[in-house]
Amino acid sequence: xxxxxxxxxxxxxxxxxxxxxxxxxxxxxxxxxxxxxxxxxxxxxxxxxxxxxxxxxxxxxxxxxxxxxxxxxxxxxxxxxxxxxxxxxxxxxxxxxxxxxxxxxxxxxxxxxxxxxxxxxxxxxxxxxxxxxxxxxxxxxxxxxxxxxxxxxxxxxxx
Numbered sequence: 001x002x003x004x005x006x007x008x009x010x011x012x013x014x015x016x017x018x019x020x021x022x023x024x025x026x027x028x029x030x031x032x033x034x035x036x037x038x039x040x041x042x043x044x045x046x047x048x049x050x051x052x053x054x055x056x057x058x059x060x061x062x063x064x065x066x067x068x069x070x071x072x073x074x075x076x077x078x079x080x081x082x083x084x085x086x087x088x089x090x091x092x093x094x095x096x097x098x099x100x101x102x103x104x105x106x107x108x109x110x111x112x113x114x115x116x117x118x119x120x121x122x123x124x125x126x127x128x129x130x131x132x133x134x135x136x137x138x139x140x141x142x143x144x145x146x147x148x149x150x151x152x153x154x155x156x157x158x159x
Contacts (some may be wrong), residue, residue: 036156044135051095070122
């Protein structure tokens with residue numbers, strides 16, 4: 001990855017929380033648990049998922065930077081949604097705080113990472129060899145993708 005590519009991904013990563021907030025800004029509060037798109041999560045479920053995923057991502061980055069051959073655990077996000085009752089936890093402010101906090105503290109770490117840090121690697125059950133750069137590629141897009149998903153839900157509610 002070139003320094004320019006990395007910088008672009010870091011900027012995307014750092015913009016992720018704001019994108020989610022923008023997507024939710026005009027979302028009808030009484031429709032957060034609605035599922036207007038068949039087989040898709042509600043806005044509430046997306047936000048709860050993002051909170052759990054971003055907290056895991058923050059730990060993954062720290063593992064990659066501090067552990068030799070870090071063993072990154074996968075998780076069943078669908079099981080999380082059901083077992084942790086995402087759609088019943090309608091007060092999304094704590095989840096938004098978790099997303100913001102995980103991203104902000106990770107951004108502070110990223111700002112001080114060296115080229116050697118970016119090449120550190122561990123093992124992930126889905127990706128096998130998994131570097132800090134792989135981590136960045138995945139999480140730079142993650143919140144932005146879910147913000148777009150929230151936008152599609154909002155549009156579907158208008159129909």
